[in-house]
Each structure stands twice: as structure tokens, then as C-alpha cells.
Amino acid sequence: MNILIVGASGGIGYGFVEILLQDPAIDRVYGTYRRWESAQDLLNLASRYPQRLVCLSMDITQESDLVVALETISHQTRELDLVVNCIGILHRVGLQPEKSLRQINSDRLIEYFQVNSIGAVLLAKHLLPFFSSPRRHVFATISAKLGSIGDNYLGGWYGYRASKAALNMLMRTVAIEYSRKSPQTIVVICDWNIPPGIPGDYGCSCTFVRKCLDRFADFAVHVGIIGIFCWFRNSYHSLR
Numbered sequence: 001m002n003i004l005i006v007g008a009s010g011g012i013g014y015g016f017v018e019i020l021l022q023d024p025a026i027d028r029v030y031g032t033y034r035r036w037e038s039a040q041d042l043l044n045l046a047s048r049y050p051q052r053l054v055c056l057s058m059d060i061t062q063e064s065d066l067v068v069a070l071e072t073i074s075h076q077t078r079e080l081d082l083v084v085n086c087i088g089i090l091h092r093v094g095l096q097p098e099k100s101l102r103q104i105n106s107d108r109l110i111e112y113f114q115v116n117s118i119g120a121v122l123l124a125k126h127l128l129p130f131f132s133s134p135r136r137h138v139f140a141t142i143s144a145k146l147g148s149i150g151d152n153y154l155g156g157w158y159g160y161r162a163s164k165a166a167l168n169m170l171m172r173t174v175a176i177e178y179s180r181k182s183p184q185t186i187v188v189i190c191d192w193n194i195p196p197g198i199p200g201d202y203g204c205s206c207t208f209v210r211k212c213l214d215r216f217a218d219f220a221v222h223v224g225i226i227g228i229f230c231w232f233r234n235s236y237h238s239l240r
């Protein structure tokens with residue numbers, strides 16, 4: 001199996017990579033990162049697994065970066081069994097979630113959409129050739145409960161909420177097009193929410209991700225989302 005984790009330097013993405021590398025059934029994991037400075041753990045992991053972890057630099061807001069990264073992968077494999085897009089932005093220096101309309105700024109709103117929404121649909125566009133075999137493929141993107149329109153009782157965080165809501169609609173639309181062009185591919189929107197009973201360690205260690213996968217599997221079924229977490233639980237039961 002060949003797996004691509006997009007945003008593998010982040011907490012959740014890195015957790016997935018660590019888990020996947022423990023499974024000998026997985027031939028190779030491709031992990032993307034944007035900033036070298038925040039990718040040190042990932043790059044160190046790659047030096048421990050030189051044959052099985054390939055790190056690729058990519059800024060999701062640059063379509064050309066994406067094309068180059070996927071072209072590099074295509075030299076080694078023509079198929080990806082699973083792609084999980086873990087890229088997202090909530091805050092950085094100079095970008096904080098808006099507490100009120102006074103803080104709305106169009107450039108910052110655009111940045112939320114570029115990273116949280118548009119990146120995923122660009123991935124869907126360029127990944128299609130990797131999902132062409134009759135085998136089952138999974139293309140998953142992590143969204144957020146904050147992207148739920150029905151669940152928005154508190155307000156605020158305009159850019160993050162709106163960009164995740166847009167992501168959900170984009171992925172729903174991708175699923176419809178994929179059902180015609182690559183019907184064996186499952187398109188998944190995961191809501192990543194810390195389930196009750198999990199300590200608030202957002203550093204997402206391997207153990208933390210595993211615990212979340214356990215809890216989420218049932219949650220995902222309950223709310224009717226085809227959960228990547230179910231997929232993980234079924235496929236990686238032996239890991240736990």
C-alpha cells in the first residue's frame with residue numbers, strides 16, 4: 001500500500017505517519033510539509049525509515065508545488081491507496097480567529113479559504129490519476145465541527161468556520177464527480193473533534209491519535225459520516 005499524508009508535519013498528520021510506519025503492510029508513506037523549521041520531527045522520522053517515508057515540500061496555496069510533489073510521487077507509484085489531507089490553519093503570527101466583525105479583513109479571510117478550502121479541491125483535481133485502478137482508494141480531508149452551520153451557536157471565528165463549511169461543500173461536490181470518474185474511490189470528510197475523555201493534548205502523539213481513532217470510529221458512524229477513523233480502526237486493528 002502507498003499512502004500520502006498531506007500536512008504531515010502538523011500534529012495530526014505526524015501522528016498518522018507514525019502509526020502508518022508501524023504497519024509492515026504499508027510499502028511507502030509520502031508526507032508533505034511546508035516549512036522546514038516545523039518539519040524537523042518528520043524529517044528525523046524519514047531518516048529512521050529512509051525506504052518507507054518520503055518527505056516532499058509543498059505549499060498548498062501554490063498549485064505548481066502540488067503538481068511537482070505529485071509528479072515526484074508518480075515516478076515511484078502510479079496509485080495511492082489512501083490520501084489524508086491534514087492541512088489547516090486557525091492562527092499564526094498576524095492571523096488570529098476573528099472575535100467580531102471589527103476584526104474582519106479580506107486578505108486574512110482569503111488566506112483561510114486558500115489553505116482550508118481551496119487546497120483540498122486542488123488536491124482532488126490532481127490526485128485523480130492516482131485513483132484509477134479498480135481497487136478501493138480513500139481520499140480524506142480533515143474538516144472541523146466549527147464548519148457546521150447548524151452547530152454555530154457561539155459565533156466568531158468567521159474565517160475558520162466559513163472556510164471549513166466551504167471545504168465540506170467542495171468535498172461533497174468532489175464526491176459526486178469522483179463517483180462518475182473513479183467510483184471505487186471513497187471521499188471522506190472527517191470532523192476532527194477531541195472526544196470526551198481524551199486529555200487536551202493537542203500535540204497529538206501517536207498514542208493520542210490512536211485513542212482518538214478508537215473513540216471516533218463509533219462517533220463517525222453515529223453521525224453518519226463515513227469516517228476515516230472507521231477505516232483506520234478496521235485496517236489497523238492489530239496496531240492497538
Ligand SMILES: NC(=O)c1ccc[n+]([C@@H]2O[C@H](COP(=O)([O-])OP(=O)(O)OC[C@H]3O[C@@H](n4cnc5c(N)ncnc54)[C@H](OP(=O)(O)O)[C@@H]3O)[C@@H](O)[C@H]2O)c1
Nearest residue numbers: 007009010011012034035038059060086087088142144192
Ligand atoms: N487539532 C484540533 O483539535 C483540530 C480540531 C478540528 C479540526 N482540526 C483540523 O485538523 C487538521 C490538522 O490539524 P492539526 O491540529 O494537526 O494542525 P497543525 O498542527 O497546525 O498542522 C497544520 C498543518 O498544515 C500545514 N499548513 C498550513 N498552511 C499550509 C500551507 N499553506 N501549505 C501547506 N501546508 C500548510 C502546516 O504546515 P506548517 O507547519 O509548515 O505551517 C501543518 O503541517 C486541520 O485541518 C485542522 O483545521 C484540528
